[in-house]
Amino acid sequence: MDLYDRSIELIKRSQAANGSFPASPAFSTYQYCWLRDGTFTAYALDVAGEHKAAALYYRWVHRAILRHLHKFDTLLEKKRRGEQLTPELFWHCRYTIDGAEGTEPWGNFQLDGYGTYLWGVAEHAKRSRAAIMTAQDATDSEANGAVCAGGIEAFLTELRPSLEVTVRYLLEFWREPNFDCWEEGGDRIHPSSLAAVYGGLQEMADLLPDLRIRPVCAEIRAFVERCGVANGRFIKSVEHPTVDANLLWLVAPFAMFAPDDVRMVRTVEAIEAELCTGGVHRYPDDQFYGGGAWPLLTAWLGWYYLEVGDRQRAQELLAWVEAQADLQGHLPEQVPERLLYPEAQQQWVKRWGEPACPLLWSHAMYIVLVQKMEEGRRR
Template identity: 45%
Template structure:
């Protein structure tokens, strides 16, 4: 009964905080997170699609698409900067977060992140597969994002935790791979409709969907090989090259982005390390994490449960979901993390003084709980 109640409460929370624009604030009552992240928003929309709330999901994808198109001039800026070896800064990249009206944030932030844009493609494709119409605004946004990702996928950028921007990250590559692979059938359909099936002599961008298909095919062929050559060490995936730590975001490689199959021995060895080294009731991001002391994240705990459920291992999944359920407050809100099994007590108090209490509710936590309960397909 607790699962049904919290799942229903989570649906209500997501719907209640959706802005009239279609945007979802990451955490409505926590000022630093009162923005829209494409990554968070896409998983929220995916959760709504899974429970039949199609219009809420569609409203988010329309918002995200309008926002991408409005800032689409930055795609050429970023590609030009990369081609010339210049840094990709806030003025030349698509940002990772936007206001609820689709504007860029003005405070300093780590904005050059690619995983959110891959995640957007993955979620939009799932929405379309579930019956959502292929709207013109989607097509325009997809064209921009595909050009952006196929041009920059090898470029170092911040990871999904907005850290280590001088590195490439397997979780980011997984999101790019999963997004491009998921949206490819719609690109191929556009190519057939226009009659552009080759790369010869036609202009770039939306005028030549055939060229876009070829670029995507090229990335889908090359990316897995690069990832395996760079990020596998001693039989498991690592957080980034040059060290041997694992990160819970490595779950993305299998669930949902499919860079690895769920029974791939390197991936299963990696998940075993995550479960052993990062999970003590709930799941930490990574062992050296000090954000709010390095506590246990509800969305990652639900993510590991999702993996176990897809593998048919209901007992460990149920244990993890029960842990999440027990962390809901009296309002049925799920926070970002809880200060349990901290890595650094001093850093917990540092962040409390700097930004206040931990974000609660975090809409991504509610979304991942719904997905773990309801999402038996990736």
Template identity: 35%
Template sequence: MNKLNRSIKIIEKHQSPQGAYIASPNFSQYGYCWFRDGSFIAAAMARAGKTESAEKFFRWGFQVIAGQKPRIEKILHIKNELITHGDLLPTRYNLDGTLTLDDWPNGQSDGYGTFLWALGKYAQSEFIKENLELIELVVRYLEKVWKIPCYDVWEENSEGIHTSTLFSIAAGLQAAGRILQRETGWVEIVNFIEKKLVKDGRLRKSTLSDDVDASLIWGAVPFELFPLDYPLISNTVTVIEERLYFNGGLKRYSTDTYYGGGSWILLASNLGQYYAKTGKREKAEIIKKWVESHFDAEGLPEQVPEFLIDERKYPEWVNLWGEIAKPLLWSHANYLELLFDLEGKA
């Protein structure tokens, strides 16, 4: 079985009966479903032709959102200045859709935008029609909270407004606008990014940091909020290459110390997609080969502990939580996306 089909099988194996995709089945902290991970995974599965798997996840997502309706409606009636990240919807849930009862940094906003983006890109029209009320509710929620500081996509820095979080929200609102056939707040968010989150002609990581973050690639790939050749994107990719790229792998950001700050499969795959889409096929192939070199009997890991930013931190995390998560379903999803872009698959 080739690596494409193995990736699909790994994802299918670890989708719950209810439709949730577990983040990683063998890692102590990842036995849950994140809206962020799950939405990217569903998008890749739909693109692979596994539409039943994707729709199963979308149904799970709407069931969770329906259960959160009273909380959303309460937030919609609170003054913005009184809302904190503690009021925001959770980012992860148990596989049956119930809330987790722990102190995880749950207050994140990107997952619900990513959910709307994946839904708008891949869900069947009849299924979308069944859930218009809940789509409208999520839109109103995201339009309400996008400026509320929250944890970023790496579940850190709760006091900032983070660029890749805003990309996720804007992409979701743009997709929902097409579904609902009305204006949403996505243009306002993109304008905010261009006015407040730019330095020296490239994107900033957040309102807290002028650094770059590999997730900034999402503004063009996969969210398509900016053209691939837009100077803000190409300048950002240049700095990402200079600071975060190492022999096929990609760091999250320059001061990352999680498991020592290794190279991430899913982010390298995003960069490979950018290369594939901009005609830099040789560079994309180098990343593909690097990713595949770390594919073993268990699958693809979250990150590879090479060219570590802080080697002292690696054993600390292993002692705390165990070995690096493997398989990580999001890694497999982004690997699939890279393969499809190299193949020119729609």
């Protein structure tokens, strides 16, 4: 069994019966389902043709959001009264496998996962429809996990309550400083997070036409252009002009900007110059486990290069990711070599143990890059 098949098998084996995914089945701190990690994992299943498993995950998110719906009502009331909106009032970025909030201290106010959820549902619907169109007959359609066209519409109708309230939540609070996808910088606004919000909202504009989505998307994009650019490229956070590999989100998958936008080209040049040592690191000052290279970000950079037609560079990055798998075919969260801050590694090992392995998000992005390369060959 090759790494691609092992990755699909690992993700499906790790999925709980209710649809949720632990971020890492073997790392105690990650026994939660993050909307961000989980949605990209479900997206990987969709690109691999495993639509039923992906749908099960989205139904789990739907139930989790409705379970905590009261928090949105409380936020709206406090905002109406002009009261301070403290981070604990907002929806959490992660839930226990059964959909409950965690109780330990965490940077829970993160908007990117909710935008990613909206985007992921839309991608699931598109890819399920495409599977139906290419299926030879009903038996083939059932085999690859697709449902009939009416089933997809019923699925979207089923999820509509959580989709609508998530859109309203993001429209209301996208301007609020919140933690980024690395669960840091809670007092800042991050272009990568705004890209996720933008991408998710854009996908909902036709489904929910009464919510004035497109003008807000234009406002979000204009904000990033105005406040998220310095020295001719995009920046990690507003007023923090360093580079971060999560800025790849502005192109893939959230399409806030074109891959050949000169600001994006310069951003990728900075990622290559400052963050790429074979694999891709998160950002220059990263001290988490010493600041190793992340397979998932390396796959993401490969995805970007496919968007600009550089298959050779994408293949090089894919080969690096594959080389990081252990003998069990597991990909880690990060690789402890060429660390940016080697002196910081052991404090994290003492705190949490060795870096998470396997990380489902790493396997997901590997699947995505493999499939994107295959889709490019077919075009």
